[in-house]
Amino acid sequence: MIGPRDNAPARPSPTTTLNRASRPSAGPGDALPDHPDFLWRNPDPKPSYDVVVVGGGGHGLATAYYLAKNHGVTNIAVLEKGWLAGGNMARNTTIIRSNYLWDESSGIYEHSLKLWETLEEDLDYPILFSQRGVLNLAHSLQDIRDSKRRVYANQLNGIDAEWLEPEEVAKVCPIVNISPDVRYPVLGATYQPRAGIAKHDYVAWGFARKADAYGIDLIQDCEVTGLDIVDGRVRGVRTTRGDIAAGKVALAAAGHSSVLAAMAGLRLPLQSHPLQALVSELLEPVHPTVVMSNAVHVYVSQAHKGELVMGAGIDSYNGYGQRGAFHILERQMAAALELFPVFARAHMLRTWAGIVDTTPDASPIVGLTPVENLYLNCGWGTGGFKATPGVGWCFAHTVATGEPHPYNAPFTLDRFTTGALVDEHGAAAVAH
Amino acid sequence: MQLIACPWCGEREEIEFHYGGEAHIAYPEDPYALDDEQWAQYVFFRDNPKGPFAERWVHSAGCRRWFNALRDTVTHEFLTVYGIGAERPSHTSTAPAAPRAKGQEASR
Ligand SMILES: Cc1cc2nc3c(=O)[nH]c(=O)nc-3n(C[C@H](O)[C@H](O)[C@H](O)COP(=O)(O)OP(=O)(O)OC[C@H]3O[C@@H](n4cnc5c(N)ncnc54)[C@H](O)[C@@H]3O)c2cc1C
Numbered sequence: 001m002i003g004p005r006d007n008a009p010a011r012p013s014p015t016t017t018l019n020r021a022s023r024p025s026a027g028p029g030d031a032l033p034d035h036p037d038f039l040w041r042n043p044d045p046k047p048s049y050d051v052v053v054v055g056g057g058g059h060g061l062a063t064a065y066y067l068a069k070n071h072g073v074t075n076i077a078v079l080e081k082g083w084l085a086g087g088n089m090a091r092n093t094t095i096i097r098s099n100y101l102w103d104e105s106s107g108i109y110e111h112s113l114k115l116w117e118t119l120e121e122d123l124d125y126p127i128l129f130s131q132r133g134v135l136n137l138a139h140s141l142q143d144i145r146d147s148k149r150r151v152y153a154n155q156l157n158g159i160d161a162e163w164l165e166p167e168e169v170a171k172v173c174p175i176v177n178i179s180p181d182v183r184y185p186v187l188g189a190t191y192q193p194r195a196g197i198a199k200h201d202y203v204a205w206g207f208a209r210k211a212d213a214y215g216i217d218l219i220q221d222c223e224v225t226g227l228d229i230v231d232g233r234v235r236g237v238r239t240t241r242g243d244i245a246a247g248k249v250a251l252a253a254a255g256h257s258s259v260l261a262a263m264a265g266l267r268l269p270l271q272s273h274p275l276q277a278l279v280s281e282l283l284e285p286v287h288p289t290v291v292m293s294n295a296v297h298v299y300v301s302q303a304h305k306g307e308l309v310m311g312a313g314i315d316s317y318n319g320y321g322q323r324g325a326f327h328i329l330e331r332q333m334a335a336a337l338e339l340f341p342v343f344a345r346a347h348m349l350r351t352w353a354g355i356v357d358t359t360p361d362a363s364p365i366v367g368l369t370p371v372e373n374l375y376l377n378c379g380w381g382t383g384g385f386k387a388t389p390g391v392g393w394c395f396a397h398t399v400a401t402g403e404p405h406p407y408n409a410p411f412t413l414d415r416f417t418t419g420a421l422v423d424e425h426g427a428a429a430v431a432h
Numbered sequence: 433m434q435l436i437a438c439p440w441c442g443e444r445e446e447i448e449f450h451y452g453g454e455a456h457i458a459y460p461e462d463p464y465a466l467d468d469e470q471w472a473q474y475v476f477f478r479d480n481p482k483g484p485f486a487e488r489w490v491h492s493a494g495c496r497r498w499f500n501a502l503r504d505t506v507t508h509e510f511l512t513v514y515g516i517g518a519e520r521p522s523h524t525s526t527a528p529a530a531p532r533a534k535g536q537e538a539s540r
């Protein structure tokens with residue numbers, strides 16, 4: 001169940017009851033359960049909040065949740081211009097891993113992965129987190145060197161990572177073509193066994209349900225159109241549903257971050273691009289893990305329901321239209337066939353795109369801004385789903401205390417001026 | 433596939449072109465005079481508008497020449513193409529894109 005159209009609640013909330021027994025007579029439909037309870041209220045905005053979070057994707061929802069849970073801040077509104085998780089959150093290909101190169105990245109991505117490991121109990125909601133491992137394939141001598149370097153860096157940071165030879169790759173994922181007789185032979189792979197996938201819409205709903213239970217207002221159909229800034233300090237937001245005063249404003253608008261920052265007179269080192277993905281029809285379980293290849297340029301996993309889920313790189317031009325060009329998908333599928341000849345008869349069922357906010361160093365921007373009480377979380381580009389709990393945790397800390405959490409302290413906006421970049425293009429290349 | 437009008441070759445398929453990002457970013461006239469903030473702006477910071485955007489394209493699989501374009505980043509429509517070194521045309525002077533109803537840009 002992946003993709004934007006697939007937003008029907010597939011399982012009842014834990015509080016759903018079967019009301020059949022209490023009904024007087026049997027009739028058609030009585031054998032069916034009632035409509036599940038709604039997971040959150042749909043409140044109208046109040047005139048003022050302690051914290052207004054802009055963007056009801058995974059990051060905004062997780063930030064609101066951890067503000068309440070870790071910091072006791074509950075007078076919060078999450079404002080979403082469309083519907084909850086209608087942006088990148090329910091469009092991503094759900095890969096979760098922490099095998100990035102630099103210490104700074106290891107810090108925040110591994111913090112997130114640890115949170116994923118207990119998130120289902122924490123949210124008391126099924127999120128189908130499956131630690132099926134990820135293989136990052138190497139296809140050239142340089143790939144091998146870079147991959148091993150990353151494995152060793154990961155090991156030094158206490159992250160599970162191994163180098164696998166081609167035969168070992170085939171043991172983890174028997175359908176990968178390891179024949180030497182192809183254009184880009186598989187020469188080995190890095191392997192992170194604790195990596196995996198989760199069901200992205202359930203993750204969003206799980207956070208939303210808990211946030212709502214804390215009394216946080218999740219307000220959909222509410223677009224922020226302006227920021228009220230006086231003497232270098234933000235005082236509230238202007239929205240399509242009226243002005244809302246705010247003690248603090250936390251931006252978590254992913255692809256639209258530049259648009260929101262411009263409302264505060266800020267220019268960001270971001271470019272918003274279409275990023276596409278696609279799924280096949282439902283197939284028998286054939287693909288036990290996640291396989292990514294920077295050189296052949298595709299990544300593939302198989303969702304719980306059975307679709308093959310594929311993605312690759314961004315469309316080259318800037319785009320806010322949530323769609324991309326067909327030749328990009330054609331190349332993705334050609335690459336997938338190169339690695340998995342067994343997919344030759346599979347059919348593409350659906351394609352879609354999100355708007356991803358890319359930075360020059362493929363690392364995010366999370367922290368303070370030159371405007372007082374205005375906080376910024378953006379630049380996660382093609383790889384922020386895996387960070388959802390981790391960044392929610394750290395961004396909540398930043399907003400609540402006015403100081404960055406140690407894990408997001410390296411990811412400042414001013415690193416582009418100081419030069420302290422965190423270059424993760426190598427670990428991120430094909431998209432994360 | 434989207435067609436792009438190369439100023440020299442006419443309309444060709446999108447795959448013949450490569451993207452060059454924001455247009456009108458000149459190399460600093462006196463590089464030694466720039467402070468870190470100005471260098472950061474020159475190297476890393478770019479406009480990222482939702483709507484018309486002046487950007488560079490190259491017809492790599494054709495005449496291999498660069499040109500500028502004004503393109504709408506929501507519809508991906510090319511509003512106009514113009515030469516490298518020419519002024520950015522004001523997009524109101526080209527055929528206006530079909531007006532979008534309020535709210536239509538939202539992500540549904
Ligand atoms: C096709 C695709 C595949 C991906 N695959 C992966 C992957 O495998 N692994 C991974 O880790 N990451 C992946 N990502 C990236 C990941 O999805 C994003 O980095 C992450 O979802 C961004 O955080 P978010 O969930 O808060 O964003 P979003 O869900 O986009 O949330 C931002 C929200 O802000 C709202 N908004 C914008 N402007 C306004 C406004 N003015 N007022 C109110 N609301 C506003 C938007 O409507 C949107 O709902 C992928 C992305 C895409 C598109």
Ligand SMILES: [Zn+2]
Pocket residue numbers: 438439440441442491494495496497
């Ligand atoms: Zn040409």
